[in-house]
Amino acid sequence: MRRLDLPTLHILSTDDAVFRRISALDAHRQTRRITDLSELARLADGSLLIFDTAHAQCPAWDDKRWRSWCDQLTVVVASSEPNDAEGILAMDVGAAGYCHIYANPATLRQVIEVVCSGELWVGRSLLTRLLRGVSGKLPAAPAARTHWRQQLTEREIEVAQLAAHGESNLVIAEQLGITERTVKAHLTTIFSKLGVTDRLQLALKVHGVK
Amino acid sequence: MRRLDLPTLHILSTDDAVFRRISALDAHRQTRRITDLSELARLADGSLLIFDTAHAQCPAWDDKRWRSWCDQLTVVVASSEPNDAEGILAMDVGAAGYCHIYANPATLRQVIEVVCSGELWVGRSLLTRLLRGVSGKLPAAPAARTHWRQQLTEREIEVAQLAAHGESNLVIAEQLGITERTVKAHLTTIFSKLGVTDRLQLALKVHGVK
DNA sequence: CGGCAAACTGTACCTAGGTACGATGCCCAA
């Protein structure tokens, strides 16, 4: 478990209790408190920031600074009275997450993990509302299982899938319990069947890029 | 850490590799494989289920069974070729999550944790689309596009784009009127800036797969 | 039974891609 390269957790809040709660979340992670907006510009790219909207300097949602912060940092907007409308605005300016600042520790930990891994986090209330919003107007076509599969055998599909996701031949071999040589054999026939030259072209085909 | 009361993880899939991958996620959690839809009705209320859409019996999204399964189970729909439209349909029938079945183990673990804690999980692609849908505006900013771009110089973006579309170093060189050596130089810095190891990983990042 | 496809493996080989050492000239801000 790589614990040392966890990004520092920055907290912008005027509330002592908030700071204590959040810093107690993960003993292995460094936590730093921020009190003034001007400090944000000096944070290293990719830093993690929890932004408490209760902060006195919290700007309006159409303020341009939001975008620049969110561009260079991973920002979780946290409110003591969250609501869907504010959540949408927050995510809209580029936040990676929107949550209740007094959520239970397990949830907060989860939020941090999720955004650190590059995903986005919003609560179920907001998410269901978003889904309800679009579910009416859909091209009800469940995306036909594409043709590249049909040309391959079961085993070849497994190999193709793994290769298209960037796994090396060796990893694929271990994953499937076979030899690297056999993986190569499968790939050769896959390439020929699909008319591509290498695994990158395969990936583009599998992912519908080309 | 309460490890003993973790709900059993049920996997509906015909793919052996999928089963192995998922059961390897968490040694403390019991994993059970399901091969036939008829078994679903017999699962205990609140059970956790990962439903691989590649399964031969996978019903259409307007099938009533989806709702009844999702009502009594925590269902994560997993696709080997996820797309936003299918994701919306899946969440719409009541799924607690929608993800890539070949996502890396850390992500899968995260998905499971999130849905087990009662939240919903969808990938950033779908979520940003949902958010775009309600906010109306935002042409090409939503972080996914920008993120890798903004770390690169103009020239590097050109190279990255060509490489991510499967062009060889030589072709890129001719296209840009430079030497193959220079292309390599650009790629080396691109890889290091984006934290990837080769052009396939780059392609996956550029095309939003990983 | 014969034949054929699929899955699997071995050895040998070539090459594109990637890295490690360089190097040059340009531009711009401190």
Add this chain to the structure above:
DNA sequence: TTGGGCATCGTACCTAGGTACAGTTTGCCG
């Protein structure tokens, strides 16, 4: 002026990936 980022190029080197030319075993089908 000097340092640093950017773009460009050279040579040498290593390796994963891909091919060629083998082979075995299994199971199915006419």
